[in-house]
Amino acid sequence: MTATLPPVEAAASDAAAATGPAVVDGVAVARLYGEPLFALPQDLYIPPDALEVFLEAFEGPLDLLLYLIRRQNFNILDIPLADVTRQYLAYVEQIRKTNLELASEYLLMAAMLIEIKSRMLLPPKKSDDGSEPEDPRAELVRRLIEYEQMKLAAAGLDRLPVHGRDFLRAQVHVEQALAPRFPEVEVDELRAAWAELMKRARLNQHHTITREQLSVREHMSLVLKRLQGRRFLEFEDLFDVRRGPAVLVVTFVAVLELARERLLEVTQAEAFAPIYVRLAYQSA
Known part of the structure; x- marks a missing residue:
């Protein structure tokens, strides 16, 4: 049980309850709003509701x-x-x-x-079935x-951590890069471009029978030389359709191998746009 009084009445009532005027600070008997009070007022009135009793809530x-x-x-x-x-x-x-x-x-x-x-x-009432009454x-x-x-x-x-009261979420501002990010080339688009190359290669077939040793590593070097010093090159320009499907296949495998080894990038500006190839370590 806790009793509270306003500042004025609390100071005055404490002084009045004592057997004699208690001296505060050596001279004053009380303090009112920080000011010393040297004598008790004779017309002090305490309203009935000034004393409030607070019980356990x-x-x-x-x-x-x-x-x-x-x-x-x-x-x-x-x-x-x-x-x-x-x-x-x-x-x-x-x-x-x-x-x-x-x-x-x-x-x-x-x-x-x-x-x-x-x-x-x-006296407890007996139940109908004879069991003990509740x-x-x-x-x-x-x-x-x-x-x-x-x-x-x-x-x-209530004891569990609450966001905003016990902890705050960390917020990190990540500044977006200014360089444009081109959409990735889908597999279907790459397959369609390859099918178009094969279709054009069949129109340029020759009847000369020759045996040519084709090397994927050699064509990988040729592709890198073609791209050297260039910002980018169209996908179709990497292939020489006049040399037949065999050379096209080896060149295509070389491009895929270079892309897998992250030596070149295959990009396009937007969907259904022309496909371009560039060196991976070359600035955009």
Whole structure:
């Protein structure tokens, strides 16, 4: 229980309660808003509501009842209703003097406690099947246990870290690169370009039969030489359709091998645009 007074009345009442005027700072008997007061005022008036009494804050009748039981280490399964009801009514009497509307909720629980106590004083009624009659406190005990479980769960959730109260998310600003990022070439577009090359190669077939040793590594070197000193080159310009499909296949494999080894890049400005090839280590 805590009592509070306004600054003026608190200083004056403390001085008046003493047997004699207590001297503060060697001269003044009190201080008012930091200023020394050398004599008590004769017309001091304390309004009736200046003294406010703050009781323990409870969230409802069940919370108060659980507090009374746990404070005195009573067994919740065997509640001594006489003692608990007496303390409960004392608290209700305090809040009834200040807040009758709030006290109505607690009076309902008080009536239930008195009703349970009266049922315990009466002889128990025998059940039809001959079993033991139910304890009148059973329903109240069940509600108290459920309320305590929910209260403990809420307290556990409140102890968890909360964003904005216990921690803040780290925010990092990443500046976007100014260089344009071209869309990647899809496999279907690369296959379509290759099919178009093969179609043009069939139109330039020769009947001369020769045996030519083709090397993928050699054509990889040729492709790198073609791209040397160039910013980029169209995909089709890397192939010589006049040399036949065999050379086209080896050249295409060489391009794929160079792309796999990240020695060149295959790009295009947008979807369905011409495909370009450039050296990977060359600036855009």
